[in-house]
Amino acid sequence: MKHWEVVIGIETHVQLSTASKIFSGxxxxxxxxPxxxxxxxxxxxxxxxPVLNRAAVxxxxxxxxxxxxEVAARSVFARKNYFYPDLPKGYQISQYELxxxxxxxxxxQCGENEKLISLTRAHLEEDAGKSLHEGLGPTAQGRSGIDLNRAGTPLLEIVSxxxxxSAAEAVAYARALHALVRWIGICDGNMQEGSFRCDANVSVRPAGEVRLGTRREIKNLNSFRFLQQAIDYEVQWQIATIEDGGSIEQSTVLFDPASGETRAMRSKExxxxxxxxxxxxxxxxxxxxxxxxxxxAELPELPAARRARLIADCGLSAYDAGVLTASLDLANYYEATLATAGKENAKIxxxxxxxxxxxxxxxxxxxxxxxxxxxxxxGGLIARIADGTISTSMARKVFDELCNSGHTSSADEIIARQGLQQISDDSALTALIDDLLAANPGMVAEFRSGKEKAFNALVGQVMKATRGQANPQRVSELLRRRLG
Amino acid sequence: MSLTLDQVHRIAHLARIEVDETEARRTLGQLNGIFGLIETMQAVDTQGVEPMAHAQDLAQRLRPDCVTENDQLAWRSAFQAIAPEAEAGLYLVPKVIE
Structure with a gap:
């Protein structure tokens, strides 16, 4: 069987977060x-x-x-002419040559590999309205309803x-772009509401071939999962079609999430x-x-720079840094915990x-x-784990308390109020251990006969007696010394 | 360059303009006349001249991002009063579905 190479380019419609429309108030x-x-x-x-909205620009x-x-010093709006009932002017204002x-x-980031995807261009345009075909009243039989609320909403169309x-790279690109437009505050990223929609241009060619195969464009994918499924299906369909002796016709296709298939739209020459x-x-x-x-000057530090800084300054792995820079809010939250807990506790x-x-x-x-x-x-809680005041298991309790406290208490207050400090006083622990050994001669004998299980049971007894406040490692050490 | 009759029909279709054979032939003659003028102008040396995007040498004025519309219910009623068909706030059109 021949090896096939998949080639994908993506066009994304990003709805810009402006209060008013691109050409109207x-x-x-x-x-x-409606x-x-x-x-x-x-x-x-x-x-x-039309009068152009400064914020969209x-x-x-x-x-x-x-x-x-490159931000063009001079760009030009153009009319894209087509007829559709939800496009009331009979053209969409977009940008074309400039x-x-x-x-x-x-x-x-795709698995372990980083890859740079080149962008062709990004242009401003207006969105169209919406056509509704279902749920209309009985007098609207054989009719479509037109809602023009969305008409004129500012879009930035970004073309890669x-x-x-691969589909995985396409999804990684869409995710990175989605994260970026939210990061720089130009889009709310709400995919259910259509604020971020992708069209994928997919073609295949025999491995080693330089010329591109004929592409089909999958329209309007509004989730990362659909993007993946649609491309997977499309690729397999194109390969099967060619291997069966057929050829690919350039066309626009829609993805049907119910069947998982793509199908060509009624072809319009x-x-x-x-x-x-x-x-x-x-x-x-x-x-x-x-x-x-x-x-x-007003741009925030960008995700890639932030990621690099977290790796270099805080010693985080590329994976951790990637997760923590998934959104600006998350990255800021993380760095605020560091500000309280200390950079030396970056990993915790x-x-x-x-x-x-x-x-x-x-x-x-x-x-x-x-x-x-x-x-x-x-951050306050993590500082107390790091300095040994509380154990990790205690910290989970304090964390739950913090979650329920409605931002009112600090970790220190909860630890003090509930007496959750780790017992770090060896003499108190030793006294406790002595009492326990005296009370459980059977277990002691078992341990001495070589049963390591009995030792763990004894540690458990101490932890229980301290309601979990002892440091289990220290308990083991002291216990071994006592039994040794 | 000159157009064919088929091209005239196609352009008319794209613009949703109905033309019959007589009109199409007349239009073909007129359009080819215009192309003739353009051909004459092509002879002018435009080396180094920036293509013109607008007849006025001005820059687009920008508007602050403010919502300036209010009383949209009244406006909608007024707009839909002159629409051929409307229902429940929607404009109705012959069914269009892919």
């Missing part, structure tokens, strides 16, 4: 009743003119800088080069004849250097944030921003 809030956020511009009444500049692309951002790249070679031309309603967009530099902090806290958040279906424990509280 309508709200962009999600979930309003057509209550669609004004004369959005529904394309005659005689209206600024989002594009932020993105351009974050990926090391987009606002050119080039740039995004590092992705065909640099990905003019689907791609958009007859772009510069929009005479809009003048060229000029972005001066001063504006770009101002945006650059990482474990607590990634394991105990993550499990709790997951159970309660919360984001890090709604953590029941503040970073200062958690």
């Amino acid at each position: 309508s709200s962009t809030a999600f979930g309003s009743a 057509n209550l956020q669609a004004n004369a511009v959005d529904i394309a009444l005659p005689g209206v003119l 600024e989002c594009a500049i932020r993105f351009g800088l974050a990926v090391g692309g 987009p606002v951002v050119c080039g740039g790249s995004l590092p992705i 080069e065909p640099d990905m070679r 003019d689907a791609h004849d958009y007859r772009y031309f510069p929009d005479p309603d809009l003048l060229p967009l000029i972005v001066d250097r001063q504006w770009v530099e101002q945006v650059r 902090c990482a474990n607590w944030v990634m394991v105990d806290l993550a499990a709790r958040l997951n159970r309660e279906d919360r984001e890090i921003g709604q953590s029941p424990v503040s970073a200062t509280q958690l």
Whole structure:
């Protein structure tokens, strides 16, 4: 059997976090009743003119800088012409020949390997409205309902080069991009609400072939799982088609999550004849250097830099640093625990944030921003583990208490109130051990006859007698000395 | 360069303009006349001239990101009063589904 190479490029529609639309003063809030956020511009009444939203442009500049692309000093809006009922003007305002951002790249982590995915461009455009085909009233039989609330919502369309070679890489790219746009605050990343949607261009070619195969574009994938499933299916379908002697026809396909299959949309021969031309309603967009530099100065430290710093300064593994920089909130939370617990405890902090806290958040279906424990509280707790005041098992109890305390108590207060300090006083422990040995001559005899199990049972007895407050390691040491 | 009759029909279809054979032939003549003018202009040396995106040499004005619309219920009623069909706040159109 021949070896096939998979080639994937991704186009992503990122909904920009602005209060108002890209060309009108309508709200962009999600979930309003139909057509209550669609004004004369959005529904394309005659005689209206679009006026560009400054914040949407600024989002594009932020993105351009974050990926090391070139922010164009001059870019041009163009009309993309097609007819569809949820596109009231009969064209979408987009950018074509001169987009606002050119080039740039995004590092992705795929298993152990880091790879740099090149970006072609990013351009500003408006979203279309929504067509509803179901759930309409009885008088609307044979009709589709049109809701134009989404029409005119600002989008940044980010186009990658065909640099990905597997579904896993495509997902890693989508995840990295998703994390980045949230990190720099240009998109809320809500995929259910359609704030981040991917189209995947997929083709296959025999290994070693230089020319690209014919691609099919899978439209509108709004979850990472669907992206993976859709590409897996598409790749296997394309290979099977070619191996059966068929050929791939360039087309647009939809992914059906129920069947796990992709299927071609009713083919429209003019689907791609958009007859772009510069929009005479809009003048060229000029972005001066001063504006770009101002945006650059306001950019947060980017995920890749943050990751590198956590590895170099805190000695974290690449994996831990990757997990902890999944979002800006998480990275900030982690570093705030370090500020209280001390950088020397970076690894313990990482474990607590990634394991105990993550499990709790997951159970309660919360984001890090709604953590029941503040970073200062958690840092305070970790400091007490590190200096030996409490054992790890005690710390779990204190952690639960902190979670339930509603940000009011500190770890120190809970430890003091409940008397949970580890008993580090050897004389107290030794006295306890002596009492126990006297009370359990049978176990002592068993131990002396060579049964290691009996020793563990004795340690258990001491831990029980101290309600877990003894350091088990110290107990073992003292016990061995006593029995030795 | 000159157009064919098929191309005229295709352009008309893309723009959703209905043209009959007579109109198409007339349009073909007019469009080819325009292409003739363009061909004449192609002779001008435009080396080093930046392509023009707009007839006015101005920059796009930007608007602050503020929601300026209110009383959208009243506006929607007004807009939908002139729509051919509307129901429950939605504009209705002949069924479109892929």
